[in-house]
Structures are given as C-alpha cells and as structure tokens.
Amino acid sequence: MTSHNFMKLAVLCNNHPGSMGWTYPGNYCEGDMNFEMYSTLAKTCEKGKLDVMFLADGVGVQTAGIREGHFGRGGTHVHFEPTTLLAALSQVTSQLGLVGTVSATYHHPYTIARQIASLDFLTKGRSGFNLVTSGSPEEAKNFGHTSELSSEVRYRRANEFIDAVMGLWDSFEDDAFLRDKASGQYFDPRKMHKLNYQGEFFRIEGPLNIPRPPQGYPLISQAGMSDAGHDLAARTADIMYAKYGTLEGGRAFKTKMHEAMKKHGRAGGELAILPGFFPVIGATEEDAQRKFRERQTYLDDGGGLAMIKGLWKVDLTGYDLDGPIPDLPELQKLAHGQQIDFNRAGRRMTIREAFHWLASAYAHLSVIGTPEQVADAMQLWYQQGGADGFNLYLHAMPNSLDDFVDHVVPILQQRGLMKTEYCGGTLRENLGLLRPTWQLPTR
Structure with missing residues (x-):
C-alpha cells in the first residue's frame, strides 16, 4: 500500500497556552528548556510511524493572563525557537518529519528560506514550516510597531513572503553543483538564478546562498482560519491544520478548500487537510473519563475565564459559570467563523464546560474512550471524507503520546489505515506528495 492510502498524522508537541498542562503529574514542561524531553517525544513519534512532529511558536510573551492576575500560570510563555530545536532533533531521528511555525509578519523571507533549506539538508529531506501571521500586540511591539498590524496587511505580506521563499529555493537548478575535482568546476554558473523580487513589502535580489533543498520545497x-488564510493555503500549502468539530463540517470545509484550489490551478490531492484531534485514552471508557476529569481539576476558574477572554476576545466575568454560555453577538460571530458548536448532548455548554473544553480540545474533535473508540472515530472521519488525517492534541505529554502510539496505532495499522513502515526517505515521499520541479524565478 502506498502512502496515498494512509491517513496523515501530525502531533502538536507544545503544551496548550494557559491549559495548566504542565502541572499534571508526570507531564513535561516545555519551559524547562529540556532537549531530552523533546528528544523523547520525537523518538516516540518515530516509533509510532507518525508523519510530523509539529512545534507551534510565537514571537512574544502573551501577557493577557498575567495582566488578569494569573501571573506565570500558563505553560507556554517561554520555549525553544523551533528551527534551532528541530535542527537538534534532526540528529536523533531518521524518518520523522520535523515542522516548526514561522511568522511571515515579523521575519524576512531570505533568512527563513535559508534556515528551512538548511534544516532540509540536515534532515535529508524531512523538514517543513508552518506559515502564520502574528496578530498579538505583544509580538508587534517586539518588532518596532506600536500596535498589531491589520489582518489585511498581514496576509498581503504573507503572500509576498511565501512567494519570495519559494523563489529563493529555486535560486539554483537541481544539478547546478558539479563538484568536479578533475576539471575544477564547482558549479555551473548558468544554473544560478537571481530572484530580483520586488513587491510591496520586500526587495530581494538573490540568489540564496544554499543549493536547492532535497525536497525542492x-x-x-498553514493554519489560518480567515478567508484570506484559506486562500493562502489553497494557493501554496501542502498541509492545512484545520479546526472543525463535526464530520459534516469537515466535508464542507474540504469541498470549500478544493474549490479554492481549482482557482489557483491546483488539484485537491495536493493539499492534505488535518483537523485537530483530542483523544483521551483509557483501558475502558470509564477510565478515560476519569483521566479527563482529573485533567480538569488543574485549571482554576480564574484561569479558565482568562483563557476565554484571551482566545475568544470576550469577558465573561460575573456570569454564572455553571450557566449556559450567553448568547452574545461576538460569540455568535465566533461560532460561525470558526465552526464552533456550543451545544453538547442537546444543550448549550456551560461557561465552566467551555473553558475546560478550550483547555483540552481547543474547539477540535475530541474522543474520550478506549483505543478502539478513538480508532473508530478516526476511521469514520477519514473514510467518510471529513479529513485526510489528523493533527493530534494530547493532554498529558509524554503519557498521552505513549498511549496513542502503543494502543491506537496498532489498531489503525491492522485496519490498513496507517503504515507499518515509512514509505520513503523524505517527508514529501512519506506523505505521498510530489517533489516540486525547479522553476525559473520570475519577479
């Protein structure tokens, strides 16, 4: 069976912001800046034949919770810079894909093109990056701005950014470097090309001072939730991290993205859509529910309200925490825009349930049950057209990752939904994606 037939699996290896996950007994704390922690996670991912170890990132400390009086409680205020960490992890893995987040808002395309190309060589073709637009005031002020840039400006810049990065990766043709000792010719100058990029935000002559990466690109x-983010993914991305909580929503989203891709001359199979998936795995359903309840005790009410304010931009202080989420216009807009369903078992979630849900599943599909129940849900979504795979959100690192690899992966493999061995040498090969051919840089 080829990689085209298998679901694609990524693992988000950060603690969720403000989730208090670091306080859970046995949990890793990424703020410890402990390389051995990430090394262990990467080796477990590779043991389970997962496709991608994914690291989220931001370029500033999110201070909203601190200002609200919950100083220092969140688990992801400080962490490694992703490309540096992934370069180190490239030396303790041999087949796992390594992907980190990069801000198109505050980084320069030349620097990022060089960093990610270097990482692709270090990994022998297993690297990638998640392109984001940074939208917090803290990040803006770290880069000389008095306030955050508008979404429109950030996405105009992001489109230029990715065009420039891909153009720089094509600075040299694949066979430009002869390294012929007999003739003394190191490379063929005719196969070196300047980018000469001129846009609204960037002026880049090139060429990039590194050969074309092993994967080409x-x-x-991409993980944008706005229409502009969806269009950017449809035009440029190989993988899209998505957020929806129903199978019907997943089907509709995939249809929307495939239609958007056609406008850019791309086929649907060129983009894998991976919704977030939050499993809590127990020997029995009761055991899994117990684990989830234990997890909830590590988030206090004040921290939960701060999380809602930070993520949903609405202050619910003063409302009954055990009453239903209020029907506020800003929450109606949020539910429509991010495909969030506030109802559970025929009733509206309470505020307390909402922030516990945010701290764990973060508005993604969640399954609390046995390995078979988790595998059943994944199989249903995959085979019924709701997903090309999943981006795993795990509630207790490393234990939840161990549970998934040891108990769910074997079931998926037995059902022919997951590979038992990696299918190729590069990340693109393992995902069934073609290596982009060299193109003459044109701008």
Whole structure:
C-alpha cells in the first residue's frame, strides 16, 4: 500500500497556552528548556510511524493572563525557537518529519528560506514550516510597531513572503553543483538564478546562498482560519491544520478548500487537510473519563475565564459559570467563523464546560474512550471524507503520546489505515506528495 492510502498524522508537541498542562503529574514542561524531553517525544513519534512532529511558536510573551492576575500560570510563555530545536532533533531521528511555525509578519523571507533549506539538508529531506501571521500586540511591539498590524496587511505580506521563499529555493537548478575535482568546476554558473523580487513589502535580489533543498520545497503548512488564510493555503500549502468539530463540517470545509484550489490551478490531492484531534485514552471508557476529569481539576476558574477572554476576545466575568454560555453577538460571530458548536448532548455548554473544553480540545474533535473508540472515530472521519488525517492534541505529554502510539496505532495499522513502515526517505515521499520541479524565478 502506498502512502496515498494512509491517513496523515501530525502531533502538536507544545503544551496548550494557559491549559495548566504542565502541572499534571508526570507531564513535561516545555519551559524547562529540556532537549531530552523533546528528544523523547520525537523518538516516540518515530516509533509510532507518525508523519510530523509539529512545534507551534510565537514571537512574544502573551501577557493577557498575567495582566488578569494569573501571573506565570500558563505553560507556554517561554520555549525553544523551533528551527534551532528541530535542527537538534534532526540528529536523533531518521524518518520523522520535523515542522516548526514561522511568522511571515515579523521575519524576512531570505533568512527563513535559508534556515528551512538548511534544516532540509540536515534532515535529508524531512523538514517543513508552518506559515502564520502574528496578530498579538505583544509580538508587534517586539518588532518596532506600536500596535498589531491589520489582518489585511498581514496576509498581503504573507503572500509576498511565501512567494519570495519559494523563489529563493529555486535560486539554483537541481544539478547546478558539479563538484568536479578533475576539471575544477564547482558549479555551473548558468544554473544560478537571481530572484530580483520586488513587491510591496520586500526587495530581494538573490540568489540564496544554499543549493536547492532535497525536497525542492520543504513542506509548507498553514493554519489560518480567515478567508484570506484559506486562500493562502489553497494557493501554496501542502498541509492545512484545520479546526472543525463535526464530520459534516469537515466535508464542507474540504469541498470549500478544493474549490479554492481549482482557482489557483491546483488539484485537491495536493493539499492534505488535518483537523485537530483530542483523544483521551483509557483501558475502558470509564477510565478515560476519569483521566479527563482529573485533567480538569488543574485549571482554576480564574484561569479558565482568562483563557476565554484571551482566545475568544470576550469577558465573561460575573456570569454564572455553571450557566449556559450567553448568547452574545461576538460569540455568535465566533461560532460561525470558526465552526464552533456550543451545544453538547442537546444543550448549550456551560461557561465552566467551555473553558475546560478550550483547555483540552481547543474547539477540535475530541474522543474520550478506549483505543478502539478513538480508532473508530478516526476511521469514520477519514473514510467518510471529513479529513485526510489528523493533527493530534494530547493532554498529558509524554503519557498521552505513549498511549496513542502503543494502543491506537496498532489498531489503525491492522485496519490498513496507517503504515507499518515509512514509505520513503523524505517527508514529501512519506506523505505521498510530489517533489516540486525547479522553476525559473520570475519577479
């Protein structure tokens, strides 16, 4: 069976912001800056034949919770810079894809093109980056702005950014470097090309001072939730991390993205859509529910309200926490825009249930049950057209990752939904994606 027939699996290896996950007994704390922690996670991912170890990132400390009086409680205020960490992890893995987040808002395309190309060589073709637009005031002020840039400006810049990065990766043709000792010719100058990029935000002559990467273009992923983000993914991305909580929503989203891709001359199979998936796995359903309840005790009410304010931009202080989520216009807009369903078992979630849900599943599909129940849900979504795979959100690192690899992966493999061995040498090969052919840089 080829990689085209298998679901694609990524693992988000950060603690969720403000989730208090670091306080859970046995949990890793990424703020410890402990390389051995990430090394262990990467080796477990590779043991389970997962496709991608994914690291989220931001370029500033999110201070909203601190200002609200919950100083220092969140688990992801400080962490490694992703490309540096992934370069180190490239030396303790041999087949796992390594993908980190990069801000198109505050980084320069030349620097990022060089960093990710270098990582692709270090990994022998297993690298990629997740392109984001940074939208917090803290990040803006770290880069000389008095306030965050508008979404429109950030996405105009992001489109230029990715065009420039891909153009720089094509600075040299694949066979430009002869390294012929007999003739003394190191490379063929005719196969070196300047980019000469001129846009609204960037002026880049080129060429990039690194050969064309092993994958041609290292993997590009995107997770934007706006129409502009969807269009950017449809035009440029290989993987899209998505957020929806129903199978019907997943089907509709995939249809929307495939239609958007056609407008850019791309086929649907060129983009894998991976919704977030939050499993809590127990020997029995009761055991899994117990684990989830234990997890909830590590988030206090004040921290939960701060999380809702930070993520949903609405202050619910003063409302009954055990009453239903209020029917506010800003929450109606949020539910429509991010495909969030506030109802559970025929009733509206309470505020307390909402922030516990945010701290765990973060508005993604969640399954709390046995390995078979988790595998059943994944199989249903995959085979019924709701997903090309999943981006795993795990509630207790490393234990939840161990549970998934040891108990769910074997079931998926037995059902023919997951590979038992990696299918190729590069990340693109393992994902069934073609290596982009060299193109003459044109701008």
